[in-house]
Amino acid sequence: MKRTTRVKCAALAAVGTTLLAACGTESGTGHDTIVDGEKTTSTTGIADVEWVPQKVTVDGKEYVLPKNAEDAHIGFAPGTADPDVGGGDSGGSVGCNSIGADAEIDGDTVRITDLVQTLMGCPDPLGAFEAQFTSVFEGTHKAKVTERDGTRTLTLTSQEGDTITLREKAPPALKGTRWVIDTKAHLTLGKDDTVTGSLGCNTFRGEAVVKGGVIDFGRLATTRMTCGPAAMKTERELAGILSGKVSYQQKRDSLRLTAASGESVTARAE
Known part of the structure; x- marks a missing residue:
């Protein structure tokens, strides 16, 4: 589903194919910290990565991605804010319907707007998880990236305090694939x-x-x-x-x- 993503680096309006990785340490958390073996890293580089939703917390209640959601994935791809020109492939699926949205990444702030999705009926618990995910996903979030044993986790916290936790999907191995x-x-x-x-x-x-x-x-x-x-x-x-x-x-x-x-x-x- 073709949507758009805008990426800003500190005070620069860097929109297009240049990802946050090119912005150095100006945006995001600045420097890494390590607590109990878990490293908090800069939010740079969350665009153009495939993330797998893990859980959603709404009003203190936790919803975990069902085990049968094998195709769940969310991405923040680079693009343009002009729909007449075309955009990135922001969005994805939590295992049932396809989700699309406009996304803007500004340092550690992620804004998700104009969310749309297909309308297939999804049996519970997948349907319940998808409903909670989409209700939290659209809006303005603070992003936090942590890393443990080489695996990065992205947490998006809404202005209401609800959270979405996603884990970076490892790319397939060159050999053996x-x-x-x-x-x-x-x-x-x-x-x-x-x-x-x-x-x-x-x-x-x-x-x-x-x-x-x-x-x-x-x-x-x-x-x-x-x-x-x-x-x-x-x-x-x-x-x-x-x-x-x-x-x-x-x-x-x-x-x-x-x-x-x-x-x-x-x-x-x-």
Whole structure:
């Protein structure tokens, strides 16, 4: 659901693709503190991260995300406040309906406005959790980020004192994940410096060594099935990209592979 997010850094109106991470320590909590093994960190960098709701507290009563809410996720993506231009993908789901909203992040203040959602019926306890989440989510919040054992937790506290607690979702591992390019083509990088997958028609395997932002593909051994002209053309193009030293950029569940020729392909974690 396309919504918008505005990001401000201290007194600067920094709107667009530059995230809070580029604002240094001007915004947020300033410096880290550690209490009982839990580190309170700066609120910089909460945008463009996938967060999983954990619980909502309303009037002192706690509502915990049900175990069957496997698809729950909330994100604050960069964008523009002008709906005619388009915006980010702020919002997500708590496991039932899709939620969209405009979000503005100004230091440790997060403002959620213009919340909309689909209208599917959700059985309890998921329905009850979603109702409480959306009732608190829209509004102005103070954000606090804590970290324990490498996992970050984001707490949003409303002006009424209600809270939403979210945990950062770890990105999929580069190795061992099935990266899907289209409905048929995919690849999996092994921990033993191998790669297996499909070019869309023929399957393949070979050597692939990951080092310093580069994947060095050895010669791929493929099956020799004959497919239609369009499929074979796509296979040749993909095989050309998965050859030699290929740079990669992983952003959450997206993996972009760029060959020395400049040709590239983007895959999604499955």
